[in-house]
Amino acid sequence: MRYAAGIFGDKWSFVLLRDVLLHGKRYYGDFLASDEGIATNVLANRLVRLEETGMLTRHVDHQKKSKVCYLPTAKARALLPAFLGMMVWSTEYDACTEAPVSFAEAFRADPTGTIAWYEAEIDRVNAQINAPAQAG
Amino acid sequence: MRYAAGIFGDKWSFVLLRDVLLHGKRYYGDFLASDEGIATNVLANRLVRLEETGMLTRHVDHQKKSKVCYLPTAKARALLPAFLGMMVWSTEYDACTEAPVSFAEAFRADPTGTIAWYEAEIDRVNAQINAPAQAG
């Protein structure tokens, strides 16, 4: 798990992956607008890193060529169970969590189904974006 | 999950929690000896932080008062499913992972049982340590 620590054992990489996997964010502008307030230079740096480590793929928007979107690879999507595990943890220990209480119940009742639901969400968001679909 | 990012969205906090939850490490010296090579000042700083955020409790060893051990709280232990999720991910995407291949299989076949096994491991390690046991 040293490899994992290198990839998302860093506040901003962690936040970006969370935003892509759980909050449907895909565009540079979306990431920039996150509540955490990432600096533009750090954001650019992390997007490059995540691309280099095969977590995201960069695409210029087909309709509007000044926009750039970042899509999660299969490698990134495979982190979904881990991130959902953290989300469950948040519902229990983070007083300010935004995760709905119903989420933890749903996950406990049917983890596999809940993961599948989030996977489908990722596909749904990707489909709405004017960029090539993901393999896998 | 902003709270989560604040607590272990940092390489060293992440590594320390992993070592406590997955590798049975409890003593300052154990953490220092980890392959990642954490600096002593950073280690001290992170141990304080993790104590402040209620992830670890600090205890002076009963037999040898020059040694200090850090035990995971229930709050930290509740991260076990998430960390095991990352470990599963590592078996798939980290070429240099130390996690045995058998682990991923075991986890997929029986996640609940695998988590329980690691919980029991934590208890077993804690029991060998000359410090007060953790409240459940």
Add this chain to the structure above:
DNA sequence: ACTTTCACTTGCTTTTTGCAAGTTAAATAT
């Protein structure tokens, strides 16, 4: 043509990390 949007870059200050050495208390050896 002019302005705006969008995705970055650049330069600079502040914060954090990494490294080496030092300190303090307790245990062990002499």
Add this chain to the structure above:
DNA sequence: ATATTTAACTTGCAAAAAGCAAGTGAAAGT
């Protein structure tokens, strides 16, 4: 009893990273 070693930090400083504000350049909209 004294000296050495073990163990857990602390301190000081240089290097790296992060945060901030402003700037750049391509593409869109007006």
